[in-house]
Amino acid sequence: MWRKLPITGLTPFTFQDYPGHTACILWFSGCNMACGYCHNPELVKGTLAKLPAEKIQRFLASRRDRLEGVVLSGGECTLSPALPQLAKYLKNLDFKVKIDTNGTNPDMLERLLDGGLVDFIALDFKAPEAKFEAVTGMTRWTEFLRSLRLLTAAPINNEVRTTIHADLLDRADVEAMISLLEDIGFRGTFILQNFRMGPTLGNLQAPSTRLDLTDISRKRLNIQFRNF
Numbered sequence: 001m002w003r004k005l006p007i008t009g010l011t012p013f014t015f016q017d018y019p020g021h022t023a024c025i026l027w028f029s030g031c032n033m034a035c036g037y038c039h040n041p042e043l044v045k046g047t048l049a050k051l052p053a054e055k056i057q058r059f060l061a062s063r064r065d066r067l068e069g070v071v072l073s074g075g076e077c078t079l080s081p082a083l084p085q086l087a088k089y090l091k092n093l094d095f096k097v098k099i100d101t102n103g104t105n106p107d108m109l110e111r112l113l114d115g116g117l118v119d120f121i122a123l124d125f126k127a128p129e130a131k132f133e134a135v136t137g138m139t140r141w142t143e144f145l146r147s148l149r150l151l152t153a154a155p156i157n158n159e160v161r162t163t164i165h166a167d168l169l170d171r172a173d174v175e176a177m178i179s180l181l182e183d184i185g186f187r188g189t190f191i192l193q194n195f196r197m198g199p200t201l202g203n204l205q206a207p208s209t210r211l212d213l214t215d216i217s218r219k220r221l222n223i224q225f226r227n228f
Helices: 041-045 053-062 083-092 106-114 129-136 141-153 171-183
Strands: 007-014 023-028 069-074 096-101 120-124 157-164 189-194 222-226
Touching (some): 083 106, 096 106, 129 171, 157 171, 171 189
Parallel strands (some): 096 120, 120 157, 157 189
Antiparallel strands (some): 007 023
C-alpha cells in the first residue's frame, strides 16, 4: 500500500522541477547509490522521519485545482515496490506524474510506463561505463543502460541529466556520454549541470580545475547548461 512509502519530505510548489507545469515534490528516503556530490545526504541515509500519509492526502486534495503535477524524487523513488500504487492514486486525482530516477530499477520503470502511470521521466546519467562505479559506488551499469533504452523508446516527455564535477568527469567522459545518447537514438534534452557548493554526501569541495563545455559537440542532441 502506497501509504507506507518512505516519503519524508514535501515541497509544496515548484516551477522548475517539472518543465512547463506547476508541481509539488514528494521526497523519498533511501538510495542505492553513494554519489559524493549528492545534495540530499539525509535522504540517501534514510535518517528523516516519514510524513504521515494523511498529511500527504490532505495536501494533495487541497491542491487539485492549483497544481498540474507531482514530482516523485529522492533519494530513489523506484526502490519502493508500492510506487505504482501511488502513481495510480495521483493519476486518479488528475495530476501528471514526473519521476526522478537514477535508472537502476528498469523493471519498475517498465511497469510504470506499461501502466500509463508516468508522464515525464528525468534520468540521471552519472558517468560513462568506465567511471560509473567510481562515481556512484555501485555496479549497475547494465540496469542503467536498459533504463536509458526504455526512456528513449517511451512516448512520454523526458530528459537526461549529468552533474559535472571536474575532479570526477572530464571532457572525454562527457563526449563519451553524448556519443552513447546519440548512438541509441535519444531525442530528449541532455542537461549538463555544474556542481554547486554546499553540504554533500561526500563532503566534496570545489573542483581543482574548471571544465569548459560550452563548445561541446551537439550533433543531434538538445544540450542545455545549468550553473555554468
